[in-house]
Amino acid sequence: MAKLLSMKAVSERVGYSESKLYAMIREGEFPPGRKLATGGVRWLESDVDDWIMHAYEQAPEARLRLA
Template sequence: MTQTAETLVFNPSPLRLLKLDEVKAKTSLGSSTIYRYIDDGLFPRPRKVGAMAVRWLESEVDDWIVNRPPTGRSSS
């Protein structure tokens, strides 16, 4: 009898929702830039959590930070 091992992925950190001020602090971006990037498809969309409230998933913002290409001038 052959047994196969299954790999389980466990994420120990709970989901956390961020307010705009927290997103700005984590990314060092201003509100206008964040919303422009969202419109351009370059930044995660927030989730609507109330009639006039939105929040971002911290994991999506963190992924954006990690996967963002480096900026600045290249020295050629």
């Protein structure tokens, strides 16, 4: 079962402020949330985890460790 995260939980998980994340979403640099029928927005935990892994793999220091 997919776990849904609030913006606050996403912010805490990735270590960026909510305003930074919203700016990244507008720029296409972070996955947008999914609108719920109740009117709220949530992020799939798997989408956030995939973004974290991709960001880690793109970091120069990560490439050194993976080599």
